[in-house]
Amino acid sequence: MAALDLHAHRDPAPPRARPRALSVGAGRSRLSPIPPDGRGLNPLLEDTGMITHPIALYLGFTGFTVPFAFAIAALATGRLSDTWIALTRRWTITAWYFLSLGLLIGGWWSYHVLGWGGYWAWDPVENAAFMPWLTGTAFLHSVMIQERRRMLKLWNISLVILTFSLTLFGTFLTRSGVIASVHAFTQGSIGIMFLGFLALVVLLALCLLAWRWDALRGQGELDSVVSRESAFLLNNVMLVAAAFTVFFGTVFPLLSEAVRGVKVSVGAPFFNAVNVPLFLGLIFLMGVGPLIAWRRASPDNLRRNFVGPILIGIAAAAIFYFVGVRSTLAILTLSLTVFVAATIGLDFWRxxxxxxxxxxxxxRATTGLLARHNRRYGGFVVHLGILVIAVGVTGSQAWSVQTETTLKVGEAAxxxxxxVRFDRLEAAEESNHAKIVGTFTVGGTRRPAVMQPSKKYYPQEMSPIAGVDYWIGLKEDLYLVLGDFxxxxxQxxxxxxxxxxxxxxxxxxFILTLGTLLSVMPERRKAA
Known part of the structure; x- marks a missing residue:
């Protein structure tokens, strides 16, 4: 650390000049002329998460090319049996997993780099990856109905086409420059080419669907609304409805600006208001779908499979209330996760x-069960991973607390x-930026510790960038962001x-990863 010589954060001098005022080195200036080949990488992207996040999303986007290609080939050749589904199952699961991984890594990057303390903001580029994830999830569930009952052939091919089209649309959003996001590229001529290619893909696919319409009609019929087919179909409707909601909220500002010349903001309140009820319904169906009978569920089937888990879920809701949880949404979400976990546990125990x-x-019984029925129980493990994520999201939204306060040296909050006690500010210089570092001593833990959030000044950036400091724990994280000084x-x-x-x-x-690996492993067949 060097001796302190600070401009105030509100200093009227141009932001580019502030790093020069920091006495952080032996005469080295951070304001050398910007090179003619550009400003360099956005400092927010100089993070290890950006090594894996784009690659994971790329593998997810391109991975859905395989089932799409097989679906188009089936339409073109008229070979509309279930063969193409069986051949592409592992490709589809793998593509879906990499999309999931990309979304999670993106959330982690947002959480520990951007300095706002969150992991999901319904950013247009986040939505661009989330939409094909939703429709891909719907496809993975609905193909089971086609394999078992020869139903939903038209629907499944439509889902594959929709998912691939959404990957192209997401690429268009990212590369065209039509949206403002730290994830997006600047505007260029490539956007119109992507849009044209997307239109061509959709037009070709719709023509092929119309050509094979009669041949794609399913051979089976829905026997009862109380059946596994109905549960999976309702699951599909909710997932596609969520995808449409995200699509509408993402493109509406663009359409409004194009038509009326006014850019309307669609933020988290809209997305949450529409999608939270859908996601709660999906969690409930995660418990119902795998255990309810095919074709028609009898009263005995319902009683044997669901009375126990429902009672456990109700008991969990009562326990959550008595231990102090007062948020209705939190109680409902957590009790639903307990219900689903109970159904999974019941099936596995039987x-x-x-x-x-x-x-x-x-x-031997456990390993043999997983080896012979890895597709089913791999799916259950994935469901458990989703449940754990739902618990984390619920807890972070319901019980996190924050404050923003101004402290003098020696004062605490x-x-x-x-x-959290404010000790001092110091100036420092790194290889490509200067920074102001705040030192805070944190008590209330087993032993006092030091945290050092900072503000980073890059020559190519007009505004300083937050350098977050945080502690990560299983129960909670402590997260500090330095503001004005x-x-x-x-002060x-x-x-x-x-x-x-x-x-x-x-x-x-991590649990979702384990479930995916189990799902794509070859099943061990029973010896003849």
Missing amino acids: ATRARLRTGESVV NIGGYN TRDGQ ATVKIQVNRLVSVIWIGG
Whole structure:
């Protein structure tokens, strides 16, 4: 650290000049002329998460090319059996997984780099990856109906076409420059080419669908609304409705600006108001779909499979209320996750118990079950990962606390059981930027510790960039962001957040990974 010589954050001098005022090195200026080949990489993207995040999304986007190509080939040749679904199942699961991984890594990057303390903002580029994830998820569920009942052939091919088209649309949003986002590229001529290619793909696919319309009619019929087919179909309707909602909210500002010349903002309140009820319904169906009977569920089937889990879910809701949870949405979400976990546990216990009765050990029965039915139980593990993510999202939204306060040297703020004392400001210089570092001593933990959020000044940037400091724990994270400060370094504003259960989201992503790996493994067939 060098001796402190600060401009105030509100200093009227141009932002580009501020780093020069920091006495952070032996005469080295951070304001050398910008090179003629550009401003360089956005400093926000100089993070290890950006090594894997774009690659994961790229693999997800391009991975859906395989089922799309097979679907188009089936339409073109008239070979409309289920063969193409079986051949592309692992490709589809793998593409879906990489989209999931890309979304999770993007959330982690947003959380620990951008300095706002969140992981999802319904940013247009986030939405661009989320839409094909939703329709791809719908396809993975609906193909099971086609394989089992020869139903939904037209619907499944339509979902594949829609998913691939949304990957192209997402690429168009990112590369065309029509949206403003830290993820997006600047405007260029490539956008119109992507839009033209997207229109060509959709037109060709619709023509092929119209040509094979009669041949794509399913051979089976829906026997009852109380059946697994109905549960999966309702699951599909909700997923596609969520995708349409996200699509509408993403493109509406663009359409409004193009038609009326007024850019309307569509933010998180809209997306949450529409999608949260849909997601709650999807969580409920995660528990119902795998256990309800095919064709028609009898009262005995419903009673045997769901009375116990429903009672466990109700008991969980009562426990959450009595331990102090007062948010209706939080209680409903958490009790639904308990209900779904109970249905998964019930199914796994019954299958394991049946093998134990043949004389197998617990370990052999469990591993044998997973090896022979890895597709089913891999899906269950993925569902558990989604449930854990839902718990993390619920906890972070319901119980996180934050404050933004101005402290003088030696003063402290208390929040969430932590005591955060402001010690000093110092100037420092890195290889490609200068920075102001705030030092804070944190009490309320097992032993006092030091956190050092900063403000970074890059020569090519007009505004400083937050350097977040945080502690990560299973129960909660402590998150500090340095704000304004005075010229003499005796006073600074700091945003302090105690973010509850955010780490649970990343744990859910790890569980989802395990489930995906189990799902794509070859099933072990029983010896003849």
